[in-house]
Structures are given as structure tokens and as C-alpha cells.
Amino acid sequence: MNLDLRVPMGMLFTIVGGILSVFGFFTRGSEIYERSTGININLIWGIVMLVFGITMYTLGRRADKRPRSQPAEGTTRPLGHGQGGP
Amino acid sequence: MHLTLIDWLIMLLYFVFVLGIGFALKRFMKTSKDFFQAGRALPAWICGLAFISANLGAQEVIGMGASGAKYGIATSHFYWIGAIPAMIFVGVFMMPFYYGSKARSVPEFLRLRFDEKTRAYNACSFAVMTVFSSGISMYAMARLIQTLHVFDSLFIHLNMPVGWIFHFAIIISALIVLGYIFLGGLTSAIYNEVLQFFLIVAGFLPLVWIGLRNVGGWNGLKATLPSAYTHSWQGMTNPHTNPLGVEWFGLAMGLAFVLSFGYWCTDFLVIQTAMASDSEESARRVPLIAAVPKMFFPFLVILPGLIAIATPAITQHAMVHAPVVGTSASALVTADLNNSATMGRGLIPPKVNPVTGRVMTDDNGNVVLDYDLAIPNMLLFYFPTGILGLGLTALLASFMSGMAGNVTAFNTVWTYDLYQGYIHKNASDSHYLRMGRIATVGGIMLSIGAAYLATSFNNIMDTLQLVFSFVNAPLFATFLLGMFWKRTTGHGAFTGLVSGTLAAILHHGLTLPAGSQTGIHGGWIAVLHSYPSQMAQNFWTAIWAFWVNFFVTVIISLMTKPRPELELVGLVYSLTPKPVEHHMAWYTRPKVIAVGLIAMLVTLNLIFR
Numbered sequence: 224m225n226l227d228l229r230v231p232m233g234m235l236f237t238i239v240g241g242i243l244s245v246f247g248f249f250t251r252g253s254e255i256y257e258r259s260t261g262i263n264i265n266l267i268w269g270i271v272m273l274v275f276g277i278t279m280y281t282l283g284r285r286a287d288k289r290p291r292s293q294p295a296e297g298t299t300r301p302l303g304h305g306q307g308g309p
Numbered sequence: 310m311h312l313t314l315i316d317w318l319i320m321l322l323y324f325v326f327v328l329g330i331g332f333a334l335k336r337f338m339k340t341s342k343d344f345f346q347a348g349r350a351l352p353a354w355i356c357g358l359a360f361i362s363a364n365l366g367a368q369e370v371i372g373m374g375a376s377g378a379k380y381g382i383a384t385s386h387f388y389w390i391g392a393i394p395a396m397i398f399v400g401v402f403m404m405p406f407y408y409g410s411k412a413r414s415v416p417e418f419l420r421l422r423f424d425e426k427t428r429a430y431n432a433c434s435f436a437v438m439t440v441f442s443s444g445i446s447m448y449a450m451a452r453l454i455q456t457l458h459v460f461d462s463l464f465i466h467l468n469m470p471v472g473w474i475f476h477f478a479i480i481i482s483a484l485i486v487l488g489y490i491f492l493g494g495l496t497s498a499i500y501n502e503v504l505q506f507f508l509i510v511a512g513f514l515p516l517v518w519i520g521l522r523n524v525g526g527w528n529g530l531k532a533t534l535p536s537a538y539t540h541s542w543q544g545m546t547n548p549h550t551n552p553l554g555v556e557w558f559g560l561a562m563g564l565a566f567v568l569s570f571g572y573w574c575t576d577f578l579v580i581q582t583a584m585a586s587d588s589e590e591s592a593r594r595v596p597l598i599a600a601v602p603k604m605f606f607p608f609l610v611i612l613p614g615l616i617a618i619a620t621p622a623i624t625q626h627a628m629v630h631a632p633v634v635g636t637s638a639s640a641l642v643t644a645d646l647n648n649s650a651t652m653g654r655g656l657i658p659p660k661v662n663p664v665t666g667r668v669m670t671d672d673n674g675n676v677v678l679d680y681d682l683a684i685p686n687m688l689l690f691y692f693p694t695g696i697l698g699l700g701l702t703a704l705l706a707s708f709m710s711g712m713a714g715n716v717t718a719f720n721t722v723w724t725y726d727l728y729q730g731y732i733h734k735n736a737s738d739s740h741y742l743r744m745g746r747i748a749t750v751g752g753i754m755l756s757i758g759a760a761y762l763a764t765s766f767n768n769i770m771d772t773l774q775l776v777f778s779f780v781n782a783p784l785f786a787t788f789l790l791g792m793f794w795k796r797t798t799g800h801g802a803f804t805g806l807v808s809g810t811l812a813a814i815l816h817h818g819l820t821l822p823a824g825s826q827t828g829i830h831g832g833w834i835a836v837l838h839s840y841p842s843q844m845a846q847n848f849w850t851a852i853w854a855f856w857v858n859f860f861v862t863v864i865i866s867l868m869t870k871p872r873p874e875l876e877l878v879g880l881v882y883s884l885t886p887k888p889v890e891h892h893m894a895w896y897t898r899p900k901v902i903a904v905g906l907i908a909m910l911v912t913l914n915l916i917f918r
Contacts, residue, residue, distance in 0.1 A: 225337060226330075226333050226334060226337070228330075228355055228500045228503060228504075231326055231329065231330050231333070231500075232503070232504055232507065234326070235322065235323070235326045235504070236507070236511070238322060239319055239322060239699065242315065242318060242319065242695075243319075243695055243696060243699070246315055246695050247695065250695075255693035255694060255695075256693055258690065258691055258692065258693050259519045259691055259692065259693055259696075260519055260522050260523050260691075262519060262522075264515055264519060264692070264693065264695075264696050265693065265695040265696050267515075268511075268515045268696055268699075269695075272511055275507075275511075
């Protein structure tokens with residue numbers, strides 16, 4: 224397959240993480256964080272997701288540039304009795 | 310529930326990406342193999358995460374949170390001894406036969422090993438089961454969306470009747486799942502399962518973190534909750550002294566052996582992800598990779614249940630109100646709900662009868678708690694807007710991928726095993742590819758039908774799930790004998806399977822869990838034995854089914870003519886060269902990984918004993 228999952232997944236996490244951290248940054252000290260025991264969870268978790276997303280995206284892009292090895296179907300083990308085998 | 314723009318934006322983004330992945334994959338779907346088997350070209354880690362995600366539907370997430378709240382950390386048995394040993398076994402011993410035989414589905418493997426009738430029996434029961442499972446998933450999602458009032462403000466804003474929300478939820482989820490499978494087949498389903506895996510972690514990890522912080526960490530939980538809640542093995546010598554109502558033998562034999570091996574080693578829903586990997590070595594590694602996160606998932610899905618019980622209840626946060634506004638009972642409901650917050654436990658509200666609006670009580674007058682709301686209420690209680698959108702997205706994602714796994718398993722089994730096998734044998738590959746797409750549409754339509762069936766006859770779903778459990782319980786004996794005893798014959802396997810199912814039905818009809826009425830809970834023939842809990846009854850039904858199948862298969866096999874050994878090469882352990890591992894780095898060898906996993910499993914059980 225020629226689409227590395229890490230690319231779209233990295234993009235999604237980067238965007239969501241970005242949104243959360245920006246939102247968290249502008250709502251510092253807001254009363255909405257009473258629920259989360261005073262932690263600005265949007266900012267902290269947004270940054271975590273952002274870092275994860277960028278890492279995934281980069282890894283996926285790098286792997287896309289390398290040529291893939293051909294998958295080996297079935298088994299490569301010799302099965303004996305003239306059935307298949309290398 | 311109050312959602313703001315930012316929550317909606319996150320949910321919307323997820324849907325855009327899900328469909329986007331489908332569109333991006335469309336151009337790679339050239340042959341039926343691309344569509345049904347993901348071209349057998351996916352890396353092991355992706356298949357490994359999809360392997361556990363396929364099982365991690367939202368009923369599983371909600372159900373595990375509910376059991377966590379009800380039984381405590383003992384629920385982890387379903388993730389530890391109830392999954393890990395079976396996942397190791399399928400990876401180390403069984404995968405070489407599934408993958409190496411080039412079978413395209415589990416029923417097809419049964420045809421290669423045994424005969425047509427065994428395959429047909431398995432394919433038919435499996436196909437029906439997948440359709441209903443995905444229908445139940447759809448129904449549960451629509452109900453949850455309704456209960457949590459996710460779309461209420463949107464509907465009121467758009468001037469649409471709130472009563473349509475249920476239909477809207479069903480149709481939109483059906484369309485999205487249909488869209489991405491139709492376009493990208495199994496690859497799309499697997500990619501979305503992996504995406505869902507990371508979303509669940511991203512959504513639930515902060516929940517556990519904040520929740521634990523609030524209740525004073527693990528030690529705080531231990532101090533607040535009864536000690537049975539924080540120990541998984543306490544009182545296991547006697548079914549009456551532990552919350553599950555099962556003794557260790559029933560647990561080990563019923564759950565850890567029969568049920569768990571029957572599911573993880575034979576259910577095409579999970580096996581299909583391993584069979585999509587790019588080589589036999591990868592396929593063997595898939596369940597082993599999956600076992601690592603599986604082992605730690607109790608901390609993400611069961612722990613919130615415990616935290617929900619331990620969280621001090623604050624009345625204004627009892628956010629989940631029962632029925633739809635506008636029913637005649639609504640005035641009554643409000644009155645009842647005002648004191649219902651005090652009847653609940655932690656964040657778990659009492660169960661409310663949707664018709665009368667009254668809090669439900671059991672025969673002894675105790676309030677029945679709605680444990681299924683443990684996880685949703687945790688999200689609503691601890692998450693501020695923003696991350697709340699992420700938490701809900703994770704929940705919706707798990708509903709959808711639960712459906713998607715069933716739909717791809719259905720379209721493969723339908724097209725390869727039933728359509729190609731019995732209806733239209735020698736068509737071109739593009740014909741089967743087209744049939745796969747048609748089967749996807751058909752499967753989803755049938756699921757919608759099943760979802761609506763569940764709305765009108767709730768008992769039908771319970772009955773069906775019960776019937777499926779009878780069909781599944783004996784399955785592992787057939788595979789075990791088939792793969793490891795060359796003498797097993799097709800007639801033996803088929804007769805064994807049918808007898809095992811009959812044994813399960815009979816056992817269910819003759820036993821009853823304590824405190825239950827005869828009927829759907831058992832005892833509908835006569836009550837010969839009473840179990841301390843329904844769980845104990847389930848485990849023992851499975852144990853009986855397994856052993857009856859085992860012995861009947863052995864006896865009939867010995868009486869019938871075996872197949873020539875030459876035909877069984879690659880299908881039976883003793884006739885197939887063992888997979889060689891010496892060329893792999895030591896830490897990538899399946900057996901080494903297996904030993905490491907067992908060590909981790911033992912450690913976890915010792916810590917939470």
C-alpha cells in the first residue's frame with residue numbers, strides 16, 4: 224500500500240493538538256478548568272498531541288521516500304512433498 | 310450537555326479525516342485482494358493495533374467501564390488471562406497455518422482443512438453474527454447520543470424535531486462507515502481502527518490522569534473503595550467471596566481457556582487484521598504486538614469505572630437525565646431525578662425506567678444503578694470544553710470502528726465463502742471486487758435493519774446474542790484438533806461443532822444463575838443446577854460446549870476415514886515444517902516475545918493480586 228497511515232494520522236493529531244493548545248492558551252485561568260481540578264488540560268494535552276502528531280507525520284513522510292520491499296505472500300518455508308517451497 | 314464550537318470542530322475534523330483516508334485509498338483498490346485482504350501488504354504494527362481495536366468497539370469500552378464500576382479491578386481478567394495467553398497462542402502456533410495456507414478467511418481455512426459443510430456452517434453463522442453485531446453497535450451509539458443529548462442544541466438551533474436524533478445518528482454513522490469501506494476496503498477499516506486506537510488513548514489518558522488526581526491517586530482509590538475493588542484475585546477460591554461470583558477454576562477454564570481462545574484464535578473479525586500483514590513473520594508478530602497495549606488497557610477503560618464510583622457526587626453534575634423531553638412522564642421524571650442524585654453512587658446515576666420515568670429498583674427494593682453511564686459521565690464531569698470534544702470523538706470513533714470491522718468481515722465471508730463458494734464460482738476477479746462493494750452496502754443495510762429491530766424488540770437482541778454464544782462456545786475445540794491432530798476428519802469436525810452447540814443450549818436450559826427468573830437467563834427446560842452469578846453460568850456453558858465438541862470430534866474422527874497426509878501439509882502442525890526463527894534478531898523472535906509477555910502478565914497480576 225502506498226499511503227503511510229502515519230501521514231494522515233500525524234496531520235489529524237497535529238491539527239487537533241494545535242487547536243486545543245491555542246484554545247488552552249487563550250483560556251488560561253478560566254473557570255472552565257474547575258472541572259479538571261484546576262489543570263489547564265487543553266493546553267497541556269494539546270501540546271502532547273501536537274508533538275505526537277508532528278513526530279508521526281515526519282516518520283511517515285520519511286518512510287514514504289524509501290522504496291518498499293515486496294511483501295511475501297503465503298509462506299516462504301519449504302512445505303515438502305512438492306507443494307510450493309522456495 | 311453543552312458543546313461549544315471547538316468540540317464540534319474536533320468531531321468534524323475526525324469525520325473529514327476518516328472519509329479522506331477512504332478517498333486516498335480508493336486508487337489502490339484494483340483487485341479483490343486489495344479490497345478484501347488489504348493487498349496483504351500492511352506492516353505488523355498497524356495490523357497489531359488494528360487487531361485489538363477491532364475488538365475495542367464502544368460497547369466494549371462502555372461495558373468495561375461499567376464492569377469496572379460494578380466489580381472493580383477484577384474486570385481486568387478479561388484483558389489479562391482472558392486475552393493475553395490466547396493472543397500469544399494464536400501468534401506463535403496458529404498464525405503459520407492461517408497465513409501460510411493462503412486461506413482468505415477463517416471459514417476458507419476450515420474448507421481447506423476439513424470440508425464444505427464445516428465451512429458453510431461456520432460462514433453462515435459468522436455472517437449473520439457480524440451483521441447483528443454491527444447493528445447492535447449502531448443501536449447502542451444512537452441510544453448513547455440520545456441519552457447524552459449530543460445533538461440536541463444543534464437540532465433545536467436548526468428547528469428540527471429532537472425525536473429525529475436517533476434516526477439521524479443511525480443514518481450518519483451508517484453513511485460514514487459505508488463511505489470509507491466502500492472506497493478503501495479492509496485497508497480503510499484497519500487504518501481507521503488504528504486511528505481510533507490512538508484517539509482512545511488520547512481521549513482517555515487525560516481522563517484517568519485528572520480523575521486519579523482528584524480521588525488521591527491509586528492509594529486514594531484504595532482508601533475510598535472496598536478492598537475487593539482494588540484486588541483482582543481476592544476471594545477467588547470461592548464464588549461467593551468475590552464480586553464476579555466465579556471461582557478460580559471456572560475463571561481459568563471458562564474465560565481464560567475456552568472463551569478467550571475461542572474468540573482470539575478463531576474469530577475472523579480479529580484474525581482478518583493479522584492476515585492482512587505483509588509476510589508470515591509479520592502475521593505471527595501481529596497478535597504479540599497487540600498483546601502489549603491490551604495488557605495496559607484496563608488502566609484506560611476499567612480504571613475510569615473505579616474512579617467514577619470513588620468521585621464524590623455533586624448534585625449539579627448529575628448531568629445525564631433520562632428520557633426525551635416532551636413525554637407525558639417528564640414532570641414526574643424531574644421530580645424523581647431531584648432525589649436520584651442522592652440514590653446514585655459516585656458518578657453513577659440510578660437507572661430510570663424510560664416509560665414511567667421512575668427510578669428502577671430490584672426485587673429487594675435496592676436502587677438499580679446505570680453502570681453503563683460510568684464512562685460518559687466521567688467525560689462530562691472532568692472534561693472542560695475543548696478536550697470534551699476529543700473525548701466524545703474517541704467514543705464515536707470506537708463505535709464506528711466496531712461496526713467497520715464487522716462489515717469488512719461480513720463482506721469477505723459473504724463474497725469468498727458464500728457467493729464464490731456456492732452461488733457464482735468462476736467469475737472474474739473484478740466481478741468479486743464489485744460483489745464486495747455490493748456486499749458492503751448490503752451488510753450496512755442489514756445492520757440498520759438489525760438496529761431498528763433492537764429498538765422495537767430489546768429481547769430479540771439478548772436472545773440472538775445468547776444464540777451466538779452457543780454457536781461460538783465450542784469453536785476452539787474444532788480448530789485445536791484440526792491444527793494439531795492430523796487424524797481429525799471433516800465429518801468429525803462438523804458433528805463435533807453441532808454437538809457442542811447443542812450441549813451449550815442444553816446446559817443453558819438446565820441451569821440458572823441465582824436470583825434470576827427462568828427464561829432468557831436459563832432454566833427453561835428444568836433447573837438442575839444454580840450458579841452464583843450469570844458470569845459463572847456463561848463460563849460453564851462454554852466449558853461444556855468445548856469438551857462435548859472435543860470428545861465428539863475425536864470419537865467420530867476415529868470412526869471415519871482420515872484424509873491422506875499429503876493433502877494436510879501446511880494445515881496440520883505435525884506435517885508442516887516449523888517456522889524458522891534463527892535468522893531474526895533475538896528480540897524479534899515470536900517465542901522470545903511470548904516469554905516476555907508472559908512475564909509482564911504475571912507481574913501485573915502480582916501487583917494487582
